[in-house]
Amino acid sequence: MNKLNRMAAAARHGAAWLLPAWRRDWAEAVWAEAHEVPPGLARLAWRAGGAWMLAREGLLPRRIARAAVFAAAAAAAALAAWPGSSASLATTADRVYVITMVLLLAGLPLLARPFLGPAGDSRAARLLRAGTCAALLALIPAEAAVQQFAQTPPRGGADLRVYRLVASPAAPKPWDGAAAALLFAALYVAPILWMTSRRSRVAPATLAAGTGAGVALGLVMYMVAPLGLSKAATNPWLPGSDVDPLVVLAWLLLLCGPVAAAVVAGRRCRAPGSSPPPAGARIRQMMAAGLLTSLAGALFVTVLGTGTTAVMLKAAWLRNWLYRGQHLWYGIQNLSSDLRTLPAIAYGHELTGSADAQVFLGICIAFPVIGFGLTALVAMSRTGDAAVGRGGPGRGGGGPPGPGDPPDGGQPTVTDDDAGLAAGLPGLHQPGPGIEQNQLGATLADAALQPAGTR
Amino acid sequence: MTTRSGFSAQTLSVLAALCAQPSQWQHGYALARQTGLKSGTLYPILIRLADRGLVEACWQDEPQPGRPRRHLYRLTAAGLASASGALADAAGPAAEPAAVQAGIRRARAGARTAPAARGAVAGVVP
Numbered sequence: 001m002n003k004l005n006r007m008a009a010a011a012r013h014g015a016a017w018l019l020p021a022w023r024r025d026w027a028e029a030v031w032a033e034a035h036e037v038p039p040g041l042a043r044l045a046w047r048a049g050g051a052w053m054l055a056r057e058g059l060l061p062r063r064i065a066r067a068a069v070f071a072a073a074a075a076a077a078a079l080a081a082w083p084g085s086s087a088s089l090a091t092t093a094d095r096v097y098v099i100t101m102v103l104l105l106a107g108l109p110l111l112a113r114p115f116l117g118p119a120g121d122s123r124a125a126r127l128l129r130a131g132t133c134a135a136l137l138a139l140i141p142a143e144a145a146v147q148q149f150a151q152t153p154p155r156g157g158a159d160l161r162v163y164r165l166v167a168s169p170a171a172p173k174p175w176d177g178a179a180a181a182l183l184f185a186a187l188y189v190a191p192i193l194w195m196t197s198r199r200s201r202v203a204p205a206t207l208a209a210g211t212g213a214g215v216a217l218g219l220v221m222y223m224v225a226p227l228g229l230s231k232a233a234t235n236p237w238l239p240g241s242d243v244d245p246l247v248v249l250a251w252l253l254l255l256c257g258p259v260a261a262a263v264v265a266g267r268r269c270r271a272p273g274s275s276p277p278p279a280g281a282r283i284r285q286m287m288a289a290g291l292l293t294s295l296a297g298a299l300f301v302t303v304l305g306t307g308t309t310a311v312m313l314k315a316a317w318l319r320n321w322l323y324r325g326q327h328l329w330y331g332i333q334n335l336s337s338d339l340r341t342l343p344a345i346a347y348g349h350e351l352t353g354s355a356d357a358q359v360f361l362g363i364c365i366a367f368p369v370i371g372f373g374l375t376a377l378v379a380m381s382r383t384g385d386a387a388v389g390r391g392g393p394g395r396g397g398g399g400p401p402g403p404g405d406p407p408d409g410g411q412p413t414v415t416d417d418d419a420g421l422a423a424g425l426p427g428l429h430q431p432g433p434g435i436e437q438n439q440l441g442a443t444l445a446d447a448a449l450q451p452a453g454t455r
Numbered sequence: 456m457t458t459r460s461g462f463s464a465q466t467l468s469v470l471a472a473l474c475a476q477p478s479q480w481q482h483g484y485a486l487a488r489q490t491g492l493k494s495g496t497l498y499p500i501l502i503r504l505a506d507r508g509l510v511e512a513c514w515q516d517e518p519q520p521g522r523p524r525r526h527l528y529r530l531t532a533a534g535l536a537s538a539s540g541a542l543a544d545a546a547g548p549a550a551e552p553a554a555v556q557a558g559i560r561r562a563r564a565g566a567r568t569a570p571a572a573r574g575a576v577a578g579v580v581p
Contacts, residue, residue, distance in 0.1 A: 023502070029512075029526030030498050033483040036525070046484075049495030056499060 080141035090151035094144040100181035116197035122204035125196035145310040150354035206265040210289040213261040214296025217253040221301040228356030258290035258371035265289035290375025298367035302360040309357040470538035480527035509534030
């Protein structure tokens with residue numbers, strides 16, 4: 001019995017750290033009281049109850065609950081992405097991607113905690129972390145479905161001929177999945193972990209400004225190109241041209257959104273009292289807001305766009321809705337007359353959409369580069385203004401001031417964003433693989449507009 | 456199950472035990488004996504009551520030799536008012552859960568039959 005009591009005491013010592021600091025007195029209280037309980041089963045039961053109290057108060061509501069939600073979401077994403085032929089390279093790459101991404105999402109916060117500290121106390125920080133994790137998890141099954149569809153040739157018949165005309169000949173390699181996961185971790189998980197950590201001192205208002213502008217950018221980008229940046233899937237809600245208002249708005253948000261968020265964050269950065277905030281603190285807030293805008297925008301449109309493509313592969317109604325009007329003929333121009341049948345056209349659309357969705361990966365790389373470069377320019381210029389006396393404390397609310405000087409290497413550098421700009425929207429209104437713009441006859445259009453569930 | 460006052464039957468029994476001697480500090484084990492609750496149930500209730508400002512807690516000033524300091528509990532003024540109202544509600548119509556009535560009876564009986572425990576508690580309260 002004494003051994004059991006000692007084991008229970010050891011378990012209690014091990015579990016007490018799970019309680020918040022203001023709850024640890026209670027753990028001490030229940031254990032101290034055990035000395036008043038008669039030795040034997042009664043005392044053991046008392047301590048077991050204490051251990052249960054520890055679990056309820058500390059373990060379940062906080063860490064276990066969060067870990068359980070993450071584990072459930074990761075398992076659901078992995079299960080949805082796992083099916084496929086083991087012989088397929090695309091399937092292997094997807095599985096490597098799933099495993100790597102889940103491990104990174106689970107492990108990076110733990111690895112970063114000694115350096116960055118715990119997550120920030122603000123609701124904005126918690127929501128941003130959770131939202132990023134949810135978005136990356138949601139991307140797993142969507143990306144897997146699209147990749148497997150694009151990379152898996154049909155067994156034969158007309159679909160195989162369409163596949164050879166439309167699909168990309170490059171076969172994925174197993175390590176492509178790990179490379180993609182590492183890319184997301186480096187470009188998205190790590191910066192957002194930093195921004196939402198307590199030690200980074202990024203203000204909640206900065207997080208809100210960056211996320212809000214990013215979501216707006218992502219939403220407009222998605223409305224312009226729900227299936228990737230190709231003319232085939234461009235703007236199904238509007239006539240679709242290179243200068244339609246939505247495209248112009250997307251460009252404006254891409255180029256001006258990070259700058260606007262950075263300016264707002266810089267103006268809201270205030271030091272205690274009436275003294276102006278240190279330059280480093282202001283730069284930090286501005287850089288975080290600008291970078292977050294492009295990160296959130298790219299991630300938002302990637303998840304929505306890839307998800308839409310994945311759903312389109314399963315839902316004929318969505319395909320028929322997205323490919324209508326002038327978009328009907330994209331991706332199928334190269335089909336010979338004997339392939340201009342309803343099933344072959346539908347398969348061609350799905351294949352073209354899957355191939356075009358890969359452009360989102362380019363967006364995920366280009367947008368942060370653009371956002372970082374533009375924000376760095378603005379931050380440096382405004383800081384220079386402040387140095388000559390033309391900049392003062394902003395009028396808005398109060399973000400935390402941040403440390404006096406930025407850390408070494410923390411000063412943003414002006415990057416050459418020309419490459420990023422060129423890569424940002426190069427494919428906008430450009431045909432996807434194997435696409436040439438021409439128009440078929442009205443007969444073909446009428447045929448393809450009909451439900452295509454018989455392929 | 457909660458009562459009309461919003462307290463569970465177990466919470467009402469704890470309130471009843473504390474109400475029996477509202478001015479005196481009581482120990483967790485004594486409360487457990489009076490209410491019949493296990494430690495895993497009693498302490499979360501005490502934590503919730505303390506969070507809501509209905510119960511105050513402190514550490515014993517002079518522990519017994521060879522024993523750790525004990526935690527002491529009693530109702531605050533707000534807790535006494537809230538507990539009185541809740542217990543009055545619970546003791547009223549027979550529509551209240553039997554568990555509440557049983558808890559209150561048990562608490563009151565425990566308060567009558569455990570003078571040694573009360574004395575021990577009272578002896579260490581500054």
